[in-house]
Amino acid sequence: MTVSRVLSGGKNVRLEVQERVARAVETLGYHRNENARSLRPGHRSGxxxxxxxxxxxxxxxxxxxxxxxxxxxxxxxxxxxxxxxxxxxxxxxxxxxxxxxxxxxxxxxxxxxxxxxxxxxxxxxxxxxxxxxxxxxxxADTVLIDDVEGARGATAALLAEGHRRIAYLGQRSVFTGRRRLEGFTLAHEALDLRPDDELIRVGQQDVGSAEQAMTELLELADPPTAVFSANNRNTVGAIRAIVARRRSGGSAGTSSLDIRVAGFDSFDFADIAPVRLSVVDHDxxxxxxxxxxxxxxxxxxxxxxxxxxxxxxxxxxxxxx
Amino acid sequence: MTVSRVLSGGKNVRLEVQERVARAVETLGYHRNENARSLRPGHRSGxxxxxxxxxxxxxxxxxxxxxxxxxxxxxxxxxxxxxxxxxxxxxxxxxxxxxxxxxxxxxxxxxxxxxxxxxxxxxxxxxxxxxxxxxxxxxADTVLIDDVEGARGATAALLAEGHRRIAYLGQRSVFTGRRRLEGFTLAHEALDLRPDDELIRVGQQDVGSAEQAMTELLELADPPTAVFSANNRNTVGAIRAIVARRRSGGSAGTSSLDIRVAGFDSFDFADIAPVRLSVVDHDxxxxxxxxxxxxxxxxxxxxxxxxxxxxxxxxxxxxxx
DNA sequence: CGTGTGCTTGGTAACGATAACAACCGGTCC
DNA sequence: GGACCGGTTGTTATCGTTACCAAGCACACG
The missing domain is CATH 3.40.50.2300 (Response regulator)
Incomplete structure (x- = not known):
């Protein structure tokens, strides 16, 4: 009991005893058992x-x-x-x-x-x-990123620049993916437009599959002039596909050279990416x-x-x- | 006691009782108190x-x-x-x-x-x-990365390519930083060279300060032709400084355009970095x-x-x- | 001198879980 | 029938801690 008192401040314990306890704690390597403490009613586990x-x-x-x-x-x-x-x-x-x-x-x-x-x-x-x-x-209490507004805003910016064929790279099975696709769609609807289903690619999990998906999009008869991607892996994959096509002297003429990119999440080197890029940034x-x-x-x-x-x-x- | 038995497998408890306990557990939202369990001698906290x-x-x-x-x-x-x-x-x-x-x-x-x-x-x-x-x-048991050999190997590769003015970006106060600087020095000594103190910058903690340090190095009268950085924050900062200088049309002529970079630790999208980059990779x-x-x-x-x-x-x- | 007060210290019980033991049941065997 | 056994259930004690109470002491006051 006295030890307990010393360890919780030492109120009403003689100074000499406090010192004796402190010494014993030191030499024995004693550590108060927090599990036992939290057992007592009213006490929190921390x-x-x-x-x-x-x-x-x-x-x-x-x-x-x-x-x-x-x-x-x-x-x-x-x-x-x-x-x-x-x-x-x-x-x-x-x-x-x-x-x-x-x-x-x-x-x-x-x-x-x-x-x-x-x-x-x-x-x-x-x-x-x-x-x-x-x-x-x-x-339950929930904290979200404003996925819908982020995707809507980025897509709206692309539309405002005049782009009408905008690809979407992302996910549909994950909550955030669904919301970002919703924002993408909302931006189109605000202008009485409808995204072309042909330009929507979902399910890419890594940079490689995203690059593959973007390459396919660039090879379409009527390729996109801009792309919105729902996460940074897809953004990087898209940029790679664009750069690769640019190097191989894209068959679709100059149009594929300046594909405009907007993506959710920033990443290292986003600001030195070799394309016109915007990112939806959040902390x-x-x-x-x-x-x-x-x-x-x-x-x-x-x-x-x-x-x-x-x-x-x-x-x-x-x-x- | 019976509840305890049911929850730890149900050995020697009548099936009907087990079901009754399971139902009560469900309706009451009972969760066995692990802190109390771990109090008993012989029991581990997990x-x-x-x-x-x-x-x-x-x-x-x-x-x-x-x-x-x-x-x-x-x-x-x-x-x-x-x-x-x-x-x-x-x-x-x-x-x-x-x-x-x-x-x-x-x-x-x-x-x-x-x-x-x-x-x-x-x-x-x-x-x-x-x-x-x-x-x-x-x-105490210790698990380390082979910092010395990693830094030595990367530096030796730069030296083998003919680079003789190699900058070092890293730390000296941290254990790994000291070891990596040691490897950097060892690689030089193996060829009877000595790193130029002017090219050694320590203490950068983030990308911003690393970029600043690299910018200063590039502005030297006799700038480095290559840089070894001791961690990925410094690598990213160095690459940014190089790219920024390249864009502003570096005054030192073409030499600053192709600074060779080697760095400890890989990082997201390291392979899209717009410089000749090697990384000391480890898991x-x-x-x-x-x-x-x-x-x-x-x-x-x-x-x-x-x-x-x-x-x-x-x-x-x-x-x- | 008796009583009250404040400080210090120790005894007891309780938190929740479970080993160890005791008690009880029905069935089997000699 | 009585001893024994295995399966089932409940009782007790313990882990380490601390709130609460009680006891002891020194001191002050009337």
Whole structure:
């Protein structure tokens, strides 16, 4: 009991005893057992659980840092799990985190599979914040990037420059992909136009397949004059295809030499890319910080809104030429 | 007790009772308290603590994924902390992790400050693996990249191409920086050469300051014809400076147009860099996996070597042109 | 001198889970 | 019939910590 008192400030303990305890702690290499502490009622575990679909993706790594930064400033540690886009793994991670009595969860929901395990009543009262992607039918606080507006704005800029055949490279199965395609379509509809289905390519996962898709587009009888890509891998693949065609002296004449490119997410060297490029820029770290802030808001003493809140972070369109 | 039995397999519990328990667990949203479980003697916490100097650095993010992969395959979760190169913060993180009864620690030691908190006797018997950087006087298992050989090999390649004025962009205060500078110097000495101190720039932490340093080098009366950079931030900065000078029609004539670049660490889209670039490539994920494997080796039942072991992972030089 | 006050210290119980043991059941065997 | 066995269920004690209470002491006050 006296040791406990010393370790939590030393109130009402004789100075000499405090020193004796400190010495013993030092020589014995004693570390107070936080698991036992958190067992006592009223005590918090000081943990926040984070599941990410791919930790190695620099985008999510940056987000994770944002989460860690805010968690750390609230004296919390983060438990991290990689769901690998697998709902089953995500379910196990969430269950384990709750078992470890995390105070809250921040989840980038996996795109594949059922999300029943994220329903509030399955979480035993642990607050959940979804980051980057929303989940249908799950009423949880959510922080998103304004995918629709980002894609709409970038596409609208291409249309305003006079482009009428604009290709789309991206995804349709992932939440953000769907939203970005929606923005792409909205921009067209605002001008009473309709994107040509022939110019829409989805499913490219890496630079290689994106390059392949763009090469095919350039070989069309009526090729696109501009391309919007929904992520930086597709942007880089598109640029490669354009450069390769330029080098081989593109058969379609000069038109393929100056394909205009706009893409979601910036990347290293975006500003020295050999094409007229615009990027939809946003701060992954901010996404993490906002998600964490939303979580600690729920953990605070302030009266809570009962409804789930959704935050859409703004993006900016930057011309890099 | 019966519930406990059901949850740990259901041996010797009537089937009907098992079903009843399962239903109650479902409706109540019950999750077994892992902290309480780990309190019992003989039981393991299932946690591994990882401290990294900068989570947002894609290199360490990739390493973290490697650690997570191995930890996950051993049924362990990872607790992650960002030390921000601050030994004090690192000390707090390590103490907290031990307090949470992690089974082991993987630490990228911070470059600044005292490392007494990493001494084995201060860790209360928790095994420690140092990753990426060694610490003098700390007898812990260590996994390193072969920095010296990587830097020596890349520099030797530049020298073999005939370059005699090779700049160095990197660090000297960080363990890996010192080793890479050593390799850079060794390559020169092997040909009885000595690097020009004027061409050695240390201390650039980000792309911006690296670009600035490279710009200064290009403005020298006798500028370098090649540059070796000790990490990818410096490589990107150097490439930007070269491209910027090329665009402004470098006053030093054509020589600044084809500065040869070699750098430690690859990075996203390195192969689209508009310069003749070689990179010293190594797998950060592998670094993490090896560190984790070394840790679980110590945690296993096999008889343990008493001495600390050091592993140096090989690197490969890749020409990206 | 008795009582009250404040400081210091230690005893007890409780958090949740589970090994170890005890108790009870029905069935089998001698 | 009684001893024994295996399957099932519940009781007890313990892990490390700390809120709460009690006890002891020195000191001040009336």
């Amino acid at each position: 943990l926040v659980g984070v599941t990410i679909t791919n930790i190695a993706n620099p985008y999510y790594a940056e987000m994770l840092r944002g989460v860690e930064e805010i968690a750390s400033s609230h004296g919390r540690r983060i438990l991290v799990g990689n769901s690998n886009e697998d709902a089953d793994l995500e379910k196990q991670l969430v269950a384990d985190f709750i078992g470890r009595r995390v105070e809250g969860l921040i989840v980038v929901p996996s795109s594949a599979g059922d999300a029943a395990h994220l329903q509030p009543e399955r979480l035993g009262g642990v607050p959940l914040v979804l980051a980057s992607r929303a989940v249908a039918d799950v009423a 992954a770290g901010d996404l993490g910080r906002r998600a964490a802030a939303m979580l600690f808001d729920r953990l605070g003493d302030a009266p809570q809104p009962l409804d789930a809140r959704t935050l859409e972070l703004p993006v900016t369109l930057r011309d890099l030429f | 946690l591994v603590g990882v401290t990294i100097t900068n989570i947002a650095n894609p290199y360490y993010a990739e390493m973290l994924r490697g650690v997570e992969e191995i930890a996950s395959s051993h049924g362990r979760r990872i607790l992650v902390g960002n030390s921000n190169e601050d030994a004090d913060l690192e000390k707090q993180l390590v103490a907290d992790f031990i307090g949470r009864r992690v089974e082991g620690l993987i630490v990228v030691p911070s470059s600044a400050g005292d490392a007494a908190h990493l001494q084995p006797e201060r860790l209360g018997g928790v095994p420690l693996v140092l990753a990426s950087r060694a610490v003098a006087d700390v007898a 950060a994920g592998d670094l993490g996996r090896r560190a984790a494997a070394m840790l679980f080796d110590r945690l296993g039942d096999a008889p343990q070597p008493l001495d600390a072991r050091t592993l140096e992972l090989p690197v490969t030089l890749r020409d990206l042109f």
